[in-house]
Amino acid sequence: xxxxxxxxxALAAATGPDGDQGSRLLHDAVLDVPPGGTTPARGTDPxxxxxxSGPGQVAPAGPASPSAAGTTGRAGxxxxxxxxxxxxxxxxxxxxxxxxxxxxxxxxxxPAYVLPGPEAVLSKLGGLAxxxxxxxxxxxxxxxALAGFAVAVAVGTGLGLAVARFAVLRAAVGSLLTxxxxxxxxxxxxxxILLFQLSEQAIAFVVVLGAxxxxxNGIISGxxxxxxxxxxxxxxxxxxxxxxxxxxxxxxxxxxYVAGLNQGWAFAWRSLMAGELxxxxxxxPSLGSRLAFAQEFGDSASLxxxxxxxxxxxxxxxxLFSTASRHLRRRRGLAD
Amino acid sequence: MTTIVxxxxxxxxxxxxxxxxxxxxxxxAGAVRLDGVTKVFGHGAGATTALAExxxxxxxxxxxxxxxxxxxxxxxxxxxxxxxxxPTSGTLEVGGxxxxxxxxxxxxxxxxxxxxxxxxxRLRGVPRRDRRTLARDLLDRVRLDRFADARPHELSGGMxxxxxxxxxxxxxxxxxxxxxxxxxxxxxxxxxxxxxxxRVWREAGLTVIFVTHNVREAVRLGDRVVLMGSGPGRVxxxxxVTLDRPRHIDSADVAERAAALTxxxxxxxxxxxxx
Numbered sequence: 179x180x181x182x183x184x185x186x187x188a189l190a191a192a193t194g195p196d197g198d199q200g201s202r203l204l205h206d207a208v209l210d211v212p213p214g215g216t217t218p219a220r221g222t223d224p225x226x227x228x229x230x231s232g233p234g235q236v237a238p239a240g241p242a243s244p245s246a247a248g249t250t251g252r253a254g255x256x257x258x259x260x261x262x263x264x265x266x267x268x269x270x271x272x273x274x275x276x277x278x279x280x281x282x283x284x285x286x287x288x289p290a291y292v293l294p295g296p297e298a299v300l301s302k303l304g305g306l307a308x309x310x311x312x313x314x315x316x317x318x319x320x321x322x323a324l325a326g327f328a329v330a331v332a333v334g335t336g337l338g339l340a341v342a343r344f345a346v347l348r349a350a351v352g353s354l355l356t357x358x359x360x361x362x363x364x365x366x367x368x369x370x371i372l373l374f375q376l377s378e379q380a381i382a383f384v385v386v387l388g389a390x391x392x393x394x395n396g397i398i399s400g401x402x403x404x405x406x407x408x409x410x411x412x413x414x415x416x417x418x419x420x421x422x423x424x425x426x427x428x429x430x431x432x433x434x435y436v437a438g439l440n441q442g443w444a445f446a447w448r449s450l451m452a453g454e455l456x457x458x459x460x461x462x463p464s465l466g467s468r469l470a471f472a473q474e475f476g477d478s479a480s481l482x483x484x485x486x487x488x489x490x491x492x493x494x495x496x497x498l499f500s501t502a503s504r505h506l507r508r509r510r511g512l513a514d
Numbered sequence: 515m516t517t518i519v520x521x522x523x524x525x526x527x528x529x530x531x532x533x534x535x536x537x538x539x540x541x542x543a544g545a546v547r548l549d550g551v552t553k554v555f556g557h558g559a560g561a562t563t564a565l566a567e568x569x570x571x572x573x574x575x576x577x578x579x580x581x582x583x584x585x586x587x588x589x590x591x592x593x594x595x596x597x598x599x600x601p602t603s604g605t606l607e608v609g610g611x612x613x614x615x616x617x618x619x620x621x622x623x624x625x626x627x628x629x630x631x632x633x634x635x636r637l638r639g640v641p642r643r644d645r646r647t648l649a650r651d652l653l654d655r656v657r658l659d660r661f662a663d664a665r666p667h668e669l670s671g672g673m674x675x676x677x678x679x680x681x682x683x684x685x686x687x688x689x690x691x692x693x694x695x696x697x698x699x700x701x702x703x704x705x706x707x708x709x710x711x712x713r714v715w716r717e718a719g720l721t722v723i724f725v726t727h728n729v730r731e732a733v734r735l736g737d738r739v740v741l742m743g744s745g746p747g748r749v750x751x752x753x754x755v756t757l758d759r760p761r762h763i764d765s766a767d768v769a770e771r772a773a774a775l776t777x778x779x780x781x782x783x784x785x786x787x788x789x
Contacts, residue, residue, distance in 0.1 A: 407620050413598065414614045415685065416637045425633065429624050510623035511667020 294479045302479035303486065315463040316487065319454065322378070322464070326385030327446045333386060334393025334442060335435075341394065342401040343423070352398075355391045363388035363449040367456050381453035388449035389442040396438010400431030433506055440499035447492050465491075541609035544574030544688040544721040546595060551604035553590055563746035564590040567604070570740065570749060572723060574609065574688070577715055579724045579736030581775070583783050587747020588725040592691040595723065610688030617694045619674035621666035627677045628653060628662035634684035652680040655717070656710060672703035679714060689721045696731070705763060708734055712759065729779065730772040734763040739775060743782045750782050 276296045283295035290298070306312040341347045341355070366384045374380035404427050412426040454466020465488055472481035507513040541547060553565040564587045572578050580588050593599045594606055596614040621630045631649040640648060653659045656676040666674055675695060682690050692711075696704045712735060715722050726732050732739045733755055741751035753775060757767050 407616070407618060408622065410598070411616075411620045411622075414596065415634050415681075421637065425637075426622070429622070432624070509665065511665060512623075 291476070292478055294482065299479050299482045299486070303483040306480065306483055311463050311468070315465050315468050315484075316491075318462050319450065319465040320491075322381060322385070322454075323447060323450050326382050326450060327389060327443055329382065330386045330389035330442055330446055331393055331439065334390035334438070335397060337390065338394035338397030338401075338438075339428075342398045348398075355394050355398075358387065359391040359395060359445075363445065364452045364456075367453065370453075371457065376457050376459060378459070380457050381450065384453050385446050385449045389446035392445050393435075393438045393442040396441065397431060397435045400434025400438070401427055403434065404430040433503065433510070433512070436499065436503045436506060440496070440503065443495055443499060444492075447495065451488060541607045542574050543610040544719075545607075545609040546570070546572040546689055546721065546723065547605070547607045548591075548595075549605045551591075551594065551601045551606055553587070553594060553599070554602045565594075565601075566746035566748050568747065568749055572689075572721055574721055575719055577712075577722045577724065577735060577737045578740060579726060579732035579738070580740045580742060581726055581729050581732045581779065582742030582747070583744055583779070583786075584727060585747075586742040586744035588742055589693055590747065591742075592693050592723065592725055595689070596691050608689060611685065612689045612691060613682040613685040613687035615678055615682050615690065615692040615695045617697045619666070619671075619678040621669075621674055621677055621681075623666050626663050626665055627658060627669065627680075630666070630677055631680045631684050634681045638685060649680075649684065652683050653677070655683060655714065656680045670703075671699050672707060675699065675707060676710060679711065683714065683718060687720075689723065690715075692722060692724045694726055695724075697726070704731070708763065709760075711735065729776045730763050730768060733757075733768045733772045733775065734761050741775065741779055741782065743786060745786045751778055 279296050283290065283293055287293070294302075337351075337355070341352060363384050366387055367380070370380040370383045374383060408426050408430050409422065412422045417425055451466050454464045455470050458467045458470055465484055469481060469484050469488075472478070472484060504513055548568050548570040551565055551568045552563065555562050555564055568587075568591060570578075570591075580591070582588050590599070592614065594601050595608060596612045597608075598614070621627070622633070625633065628646070628649045631652050632645040635645045635648055636642075650659055650662055653662050656679050658673060658676050658680065661669060661673060661677075666677070669677065678695070695711075696707050699707060708731070711722070711724075714720070722735075724732075724735055729739075736755050739753045739755060740749055741753070742748065743750040753771075755771065757771070761768055
């Protein structure tokens, strides 16, 4: 799935019909007698004001209901139940994976020093966690990822905003951005190594090239799909040029932008891992270089242990983006 | 008092170009005058005339309702008055700022009700420190102050339209154009919105041009009902509504006048279809 697809999906959700959300509320507060007891609106049907499902239910800051204390406990256990419902399939999947792995290891399909079982790998991981090299590798890789991603965000955002804003730029580099996005970032490494030798810059170069196009495409697609009614409203309210962009267009494009960031991160992380495997800087241990060393020394347990660390780090970052995206959509009434 | 021939920058920018002759009169605030306004979309063989020689005079503080079959150029006329578009020919004068209300409330989903209103204040140049209080006051005027911090998706359709009404008030316009603002609401809520709009109109001393396809609604609200015909859009009939306010949409008086107007409208539609 391309970034523009991802962004489009996010946006389709973001720009969904505005109309049906309100049906969740039973009543319009117009049926309520206003605070202070002024005369009710003329023509108010007396039967409707006496409706038992009146606005008391919809007032967000209404007084606590008498049963509030009782419902809090129930809500707590309901939340725990919901958490369990999302957690147990994951736990089951992990258990199934470990079991399969263990079975393959026991089958002696490959000797234990080539394919160690889960127990050997986990105890190796525990041992590694006690070494300075492990933490140094983790922090080097983490910092590279963060720095590379930050630059990619800056470049991608600037580029995306500019391309969305100026038709000439779009004509010039619009399709190039999509092209770059589909290009496997590993193909940049030979050139990067020629340009920057085996250095930090070579890695950063490829990380930024890998991530920036996704981020740019995310924001372009977001801006392209801003509902015309929003921009029309902006015009009616007197927002022009930069103000229209800043107050209406960019906030409206935010969900698609976050989707682009998420994908940009995934590309940055992949590019970084490829880079660390290829561009080994001897003095600086990194997750990728440890992986390369482990392979050279035939240390399968360490190799798999580092792979697990890479997997978990990537998943953690992805969870962060999902949370941000869900939060954003919930605030806009696009997710429960 | 300022008299602005065309209030929006869209129109002002284009005013030097070809097309509409913009006469700079001295129209009082809240007055609207259209004289021989024609709007043609497209060029050459594919051109469509949306409005032909439309003339309309609206006095300051008047509530004018415009009815007509769909496609008669009602919305086009409002866009022209609101300055979203420019007439192809004819003169269009508006005294003061124009605000526009749509069928959809078009609240920005990332802002609360109060922030949506405050955005209009901000774009009008109200200083930051005053916006919050003012936005609450405006929500109070549509009796939604308790929902100031609610987000649009937490509000019902009628409540959203009332936030939009508060936002219109925030624009501090002399003239408010409403393009079928209640078309998407259920009958009961619409009924209440009539009271709400009428009350706000009176309190703020606004000029309202209210487009609808519901003749009863037009009679219920208007000081005057303007009937538009289509193909091309033009004013075919104007009918003052002399009924005392408050009126109710289900009252016999309203129904009787609406029936007469519906007959006229039907004839007009039939004539157009017969052509």
